[in-house]
Amino acid sequence: MISLPHITAISPNRSLLHSFNRPVYTRRHDQRKERTTMSSSSSSPTTAKRVVLVRHGQSTWNEEGRIQGSSDFSVLTTKGESQADISRQMLVEDSFDVCFTSPLKRSKKTAEIIWGSREAEMIFDYDLREIDLYSFQGLLKKEGKEKFGEAFGQWQEDPANFVIDGHYPVRELWSRARSCWNGVLAHESNSVLVVAHNAVNQALVSTAIGLGTEYFRRLLQSNCGVSVLDFIPRADGGSPSVFMLTLFVVQMQTSSSPLAGGSSGGRKASKQIILVCHGQSDNEASTNDQPMNMLGVIQSQKTAELLLDLRVASIVCSSSTASTETAGVISRVQEAAGCLGVDSVPRYVNTKQMNELDVDDIIPKSNKARIFITMRCKDIQSGWLSQLDEETVSTLWNRSKKAWESLLDKLSDEDTGDAMVVVGSSVAHISLIAQCLNLDKKCLELFHLDAGSISVIDFPDGPSQRGVIRCTNYTAHLGRWSVPITRSV
Numbered sequence: 001m002i003s004l005p006h007i008t009a010i011s012p013n014r015s016l017l018h019s020f021n022r023p024v025y026t027r028r029h030d031q032r033k034e035r036t037t038m039s040s041s042s043s044s045p046t047t048a049k050r051v052v053l054v055r056h057g058q059s060t061w062n063e064e065g066r067i068q069g070s071s072d073f074s075v076l077t078t079k080g081e082s083q084a085d086i087s088r089q090m091l092v093e094d095s096f097d098v099c100f101t102s103p104l105k106r107s108k109k110t111a112e113i114i115w116g117s118r119e120a121e122m123i124f125d126y127d128l129r130e131i132d133l134y135s136f137q138g139l140l141k142k143e144g145k146e147k148f149g150e151a152f153g154q155w156q157e158d159p160a161n162f163v164i165d166g167h168y169p170v171r172e173l174w175s176r177a178r179s180c181w182n183g184v185l186a187h188e189s190n191s192v193l194v195v196a197h198n199a200v201n202q203a204l205v206s207t208a209i210g211l212g213t214e215y216f217r218r219l220l221q222s223n224c225g226v227s228v229l230d231f232i233p234r235a236d237g238g239s240p241s242v243f244m245l246t247l248f249v250v251q252m253q254t255s256s257s258p259l260a261g262g263s264s265g266g267r268k269a270s271k272q273i274i275l276v277c278h279g280q281s282d283n284e285a286s287t288n289d290q291p292m293n294m295l296g297v298i299q300s301q302k303t304a305e306l307l308l309d310l311r312v313a314s315i316v317c318s319s320s321t322a323s324t325e326t327a328g329v330i331s332r333v334q335e336a337a338g339c340l341g342v343d344s345v346p347r348y349v350n351t352k353q354m355n356e357l358d359v360d361d362i363i364p365k366s367n368k369a370r371i372f373i374t375m376r377c378k379d380i381q382s383g384w385l386s387q388l389d390e391e392t393v394s395t396l397w398n399r400s401k402k403a404w405e406s407l408l409d410k411l412s413d414e415d416t417g418d419a420m421v422v423v424g425s426s427v428a429h430i431s432l433i434a435q436c437l438n439l440d441k442k443c444l445e446l447f448h449l450d451a452g453s454i455s456v457i458d459f460p461d462g463p464s465q466r467g468v469i470r471c472t473n474y475t476a477h478l479g480r481w482s483v484p485i486t487r488s489v
Contacts, residue, residue: 014203052091052485053186053191053201053227056102056110062223066140069133069169070196072104080106083224084113090485097189100180102128102196111195130197131173134165160213163475170213177203184229185239192454199287201227218437219469222258226485240373258456258471259309259419271411271459272419273467275288275429276303276330278322280451289360291321299452299478301324304333306454306477308342315418316407316425318357327351327423350415356403359431360397363388383405384427385445397441400431407432411463429455435463436467449473450483 003320004104057080061068068074076084091114101111103124136144136155139481144152148164155162159170179324193205198221206215208229212253221227259274266382279296292300303326312334331351338342385393411420424433434444436457449455455472475482 003041016420025229045053047190047233049185049190049192049230049231050449051194051231052093052094052096053144053204053219054087054110054114054193055198055201055223055225056107056195057081057087058223059106064140066138067133067136068106069137070104070129070343071137075105076109080110080223081113084110087224087226088114088116089208093115094191094193096191098123098158098187099193099195100125100128102126102200103132104129104197107195107197113192114193114195117299122182123182125180126194127176127183128194128200131167131169131199131203132167134167136164149233158298159216171215173199173203173216174207174213176200177207180204181207205225205229206412209443215437218466218467220470220471225471226411227487248412256336258454258474259306270418270461271463272310273407273411273457273459274307274421275432275449275455275457276307276326276452277422277424277426277429277449277453278317278320278423279303281322289321292325295481296326296451297329298481299302299331301333302481303452303454304330306342307338308333308337309419310419311343311347311417312349312419312421312483313350313415314410315356315423316352316354316410317422318428319353319355320358320360320361320425323357323423323425327421330421330423334339346407354403354406356399356406357422357428359396359425359427362392362399363427364392385442391442393444397444400428400435403428404432404435408463409461423450426453431458433469433472435470447472450475451484452478 013384041095056076059068059074059080060077062080063077066074080357087110096115096118098120099115099118099122101122101124103126107128108124109241111122124394136148136152139147144155150162152164152444155164157450162170178199184194194201196204199216201221202216202219203229205219206212208231258271258465278297279292281290281296282293295482307330312330315327315331317323331349333340334347334349337347388396407420407422410416429449430444430447433447433455438445439460450473452475453472454474454477456470456474458466458470459467473483
């Protein structure tokens with residue numbers, strides 16, 4: 001089981017550490033109280049702190065396609081309550097010290113279902129409410145387009161600069177998210193549950209790792225989706241290092257598949273890239289190319305079964321044995337869709353190797369075993385990236401850039417279809433995700449991917465425009481071999 005490395009990714013002027021003073025409500029005391037203004041040093045955790053972010057379950061306005069914003073008229077649907085209960089079951093073994101939640105009904109109910117009979121403190125924080133959308137709130141999305149025209153178009157296409165009623169909602173949200181982090185990091189706890197909303201959770205993740213408002217809608221979260229962030233204190237007392245164990249993992253039993261084309265700002269995804277980490281091998285630290293072991297074969301078969309939900313016309317893989325084996329399993333299952341009773345129309349899959357996806361020849365042999373051990377260990381490590389010299393990291397980064405550009409070109413080809421499957425190693429796919437988000441190479445350690453996992457990138461405006469990360473490190477399809485959403489720090 002792999003533990004994600006960490007990286008210092010928060011600069012002092014963009015960090016979580018801003019003073020604030022706002023009201024909070026606690027279930028324990030059931031009364032209003034004021035937090036005192038805190039300095040940067042007092043809001044930095046002195047020990048490792050894990051924060052689990054959960055979005056509320058489906059609400060009545062989610063179901064209706066109505067713009068909610070920070071209004072408090074919608075409540076959880078029956079489906080939403082079921083999603084929350086699934087989250088409760090998945091997190092039941094986690095010993096949370098405290099729960100921070102938005103006081104809006106849909107989030108509060110989700111938090112109460114997940115929190116169950118725990119006696120620990122539950123804090124209702126108004127700053128965790130959903131984004132304030134002012135005059136948009138309560139409108140059906142089609143009504144918003146009809147009534148506000150150009151402004152609604154800006155909300156869809158340029159939300160960072162979107163203005164409504166004299167306000168910049170996304171900019172306000174980012175400021176509020178930084179304020180929220182002060183309270184979470186200053187709280188005397190090691191394990192924190194935060195239950196809130198899609199937009200505010202996006203802002204929380206983005207501000208934690210130093211990303212600006214231009215990343216709004218680049219890191220989505222489904223109803224009752226889960227994100228896990230670990231904050232590691234620095235020895236010099238500066239801003240804590242942050243790494244993500246999982247990013248927007250889609251819940252195992254949600255009704256929608258992680259492969260189902262979602263929407264961003266009301267726009268449906270027209271193209272998708274499905275990143276599949278190849279199945280596990282016996283000794284991936286070996287300097288020799290290794291085939292999959294039995295667990296790896298099972299992982300590839302489970303992945304192929306999940307991908308039957310898509311008509312895959314193109315598979316691109318690295319030249320490693322485990323990758324070509326995984327791609328072969330997916331291809332054979334796709335082409336057997338008719339025999340399996342999934343599709344009445346024959347499927348034909350074009351499989352191609354791409355050398356730019358190879359990483360084994362880049363990573364020095366002396367470092368390969370150490371990197372493997374670091375990425376497979378359950379405990380927090382110093383990070384696999386720190387095992388490599390600057391020249392090696394630059395080579396890896398430059399190759400992944402070429403791979404990403406080649407994949408986008410291929411996705412633009414009509415013969416590729418709407419979904420392209422890319423099979424490779426965890427390191428290769430982490431690099432592709434960083435390229436998609438236009439991050440710096442130093443941010444490679446922010447993400448974590450397990451063998452057999454799936455990550456989904458949507459392109460609501462086509463491959464020539466920005467990609468949207470729908471989920472990463474999805475392993476629920478692996479059944480009994482799925483990786484727990486949270487791991488022990």
